Amino acid sequence: GENVEQHPSTLSVQEGDSAVIKCTYSDSASNYFPWYKQELGKGPQLIIDIRSNVGEKKDQRIAVTLNKTAKHFSLHITETQPEDSAVYFCAAAMSGGSNYKLTFGKGTLLTVNP
Amino acid sequence: SAVISQKPSRDICQRGTSLTIQCQVDSQVTMMFWYRQQPGQSLTLIATANQGSEATYESGFVIDKFPISRPNLTFSTLTVSNMSPEDSSIYLCSASQGMRDTEAFFGQGTRLTVV
Numbered sequence: 001g002e003n004v005e006q007h008p009s010t011l012s013v014q015e016g017d018s019a020v021i022k023c024t025y026s027d028s029a030s031n032y033f034p035w036y037k038q039e040l041g042k043g044p045q046l047i048i049d050i051r052s053n054v055g056e057k058k059d060q061r062i063a064v065t066l067n068k069t070a071k072h073f074s075l076h077i078t079e080t081q082p083e084d085s086a087v088y089f090c091a092a093a094m095s096g097g098s099n100y101k102l103t104f105g106k107g108t109l110l111t112v113n114p
Numbered sequence: 115s116a117v118i119s120q121k122p123s124r125d126i127c128q129r130g131t132s133l134t135i136q137c138q139v140d141s142q143v144t145m146m147f148w149y150r151q152q153p154g155q156s157l158t159l160i161a162t163a164n165q166g167s168e169a170t171y172e173s174g175f176v177i178d179k180f181p182i183s184r185p186n187l188t189f190s191t192l193t194v195s196n197m198s199p200e201d202s203s204i205y206l207c208s209a210s211q212g213m214r215d216t217e218a219f220f221g222q223g224t225r226l227t228v229v
Contacts, residue, residue: 032216034218042222042223043118043120043206043220043221043222043223044157044206044220045220046115046217046218046219049216049217051216089156089157093216095216100145100210100216101147101159101162102147102157102159102208102218103159104156104157105156106155106156107155107156
């Protein structure tokens, strides 16, 4: 089955700096890669995703890049703000079939210091 | 995006008892899932709830311990049976259009403590 590795496990940045979280996956059949933000006491919130036919996707201060050959994808947050502090999870899935399910990384605790 | 509501949001239960968690989606969805998240940990898929048929369980999870129902395209329940303190965790419901639309959305979770 799919295995997703996520690094780093914790990340502390100063407000205004950029943050990068990296994930690798094992199953070359995976074609859908979402990122979730989870705040304390809440469920995961989908913040951005990318499909394997795209190399990069951006949404305001958040961007995701995908390297299919190397089987890794990254989340980039620019101009970080204290409200970006949360746990971030990457995931991988093979979409388009009845066996669709997400495999999650172990998460990254991002702390943005004011 | 789908809005997912879970009930209860939290509960404290005695060991040996059972708790049923409800999940309601505000629109029809193809696929519904149940996850477990232990404190400070990642999400582990328990099972895929199939409408009109038995759920598909992941390795390490069995129907007798985690019976699941999905009577229609917007509702599912997860029961945690014969609970022990090791079952203390957050249980999350998720929904996706699956084949047509791959975004998966989550409920706010049910925080279960077994004493």
